[in-house]
Amino acid sequence: MHNNGAKSRRRIITGLIAIAVVGVVLLLYHGCRLPAPVGEPVFDGDSRELKAIQVVPTLDTPIQEGMNAIWCASFVSAWKTLETDLAKESLSLQGSPEVALGLNKAADPQPYIPEASLYVAAGWNQKGITDQIRKDLAQKFPTKAQPTFPGITPISFVMYAYLEANVKFSLPYFQNRDPLVFIEREGNKTELSSFGIRPEDDYAYFTLRQQPAILFEARDERHTLAEYVVDLDHTSKHNQIILFLVKPKPTLAEILEYVEEKISTAGEYEQQKGLGPNDVLLVPDIVWRISHRFAELEGKEFTNTNLKGQTIDVAQQDIHFRLDRSGAELKSEAKSYMLPAPTYYIFDRPFLLYMKKRGSEMPYFVMWIENAELLNRWQPNEKPQQNASGALCPAHLGRSERPGRRPAGQVSGGPC
Secondary structure, eight states, X not given: OOEEXXXXXXXXXXXXXXXXOSSSEEEEEEEEEEOOOSSOOSOEEEGGGOSSEEEOSSTTSBOOXXXXXXXXXXXXXXXXXXXXIIISSOOOBTXXXXXXXXXXXSOOOGGGSOGGGEEEEEEXXXXXXXXXXXXXXXXXXXXXXXXXXXXXXXXXXXXXXXXXXXOOOSSOOEEOSSOEEEXXXXXXXXXXXXXXXXXXXXXXXXXXXXXXXXXXXXXXXXXXXXXXXXXSOTTOSSEEEEEEEXXXXXXXXXXXXXXXXXXXXXXXXXXXXXXXXXXXXXXXXXXXEEEEEOTTTTXXXXXXXXXXXXXXXXXXXXXXXXXXXXXXXXXXXXXXXXXXXXXXXEOOXXXXXXXXXXXXXXXXXXXXXOSSTTSOBOOTTOOOOOOOOOXXXXXXXXXXXXXXXXXXXXXXXXXX
């Protein structure tokens, strides 16, 4: 940082979140874990290398036609923390970029995150805040790797937030031994790996069949399933993973509003806890890691009184998401036979996936899956996968280097 005449230009790097300023370095770090599967990531790198993906800062950001859309609560949580703890007012940037205005209007997701999943701290480095953060994290999240604070100086101010929400199914689903053919809206087909309750599992595994819940379903004039909402484990106490096969809408917020309306109006009498003896449920395996830069915010100077002269250098969010069957293969059990008509809840067309605290109004992770770009491909010689658990979504606004793509299969350890 240089002194240009009488004015000292102060620069902020938002990221892990890292914010660097002249004479004082403010670092705001934020990470988050979501559920995770086993398997190599279909993509691991910079979002600019993807052809059909939008990482959106807010739920009401318009989704471009034919694109996947991803939202994680970490970035807006970091923005709101900066807003309340430092600026003491809505954040204002030179030129009023639309992203900043959207973030200001967005609801703060922090109250909707399970208390046991969230850690936040702020203070000065010279007063021992980084040591306190490491100590607190070791107690609250003992398996998390200790955070690092790149660019920190003895007179740095640090604000840190970490979100970890692990979800493990009460019982593991089966790994599908056959490819699941995902059909995009334009008709393109992709063979995928998947998990669930397969056709060959009919009239058996009745305990496993009670695990998912069908929260809503609608049929067309031919009595074919047109829309359906599935809670993959209605017995989970703290977090839900909900899938919704539906036609797209302009924003994630509108899709969420639509699905919540359908769930609330369905009523308990229409909701089904568990699957029938020969129903089928198949879900694509999903594992990817994306680093995304909100370029619209970078290089912009704050106009807030408490932040005046400080400039965002890097606004970066890293998201690592994993979802699979979450457990070991089940043993066989005896079959008994009845002859009801089977129902197939197969997510082989565009669908919405979101996670939220059970009973909460607002999710903390949302993904609209329009195409197969971030879905794991079917491998002909693939063996059933073993022992899966949680997913991970570090969001940091603040590494100064631009993320590079890592080869698939080289997944870095730890949430950051």
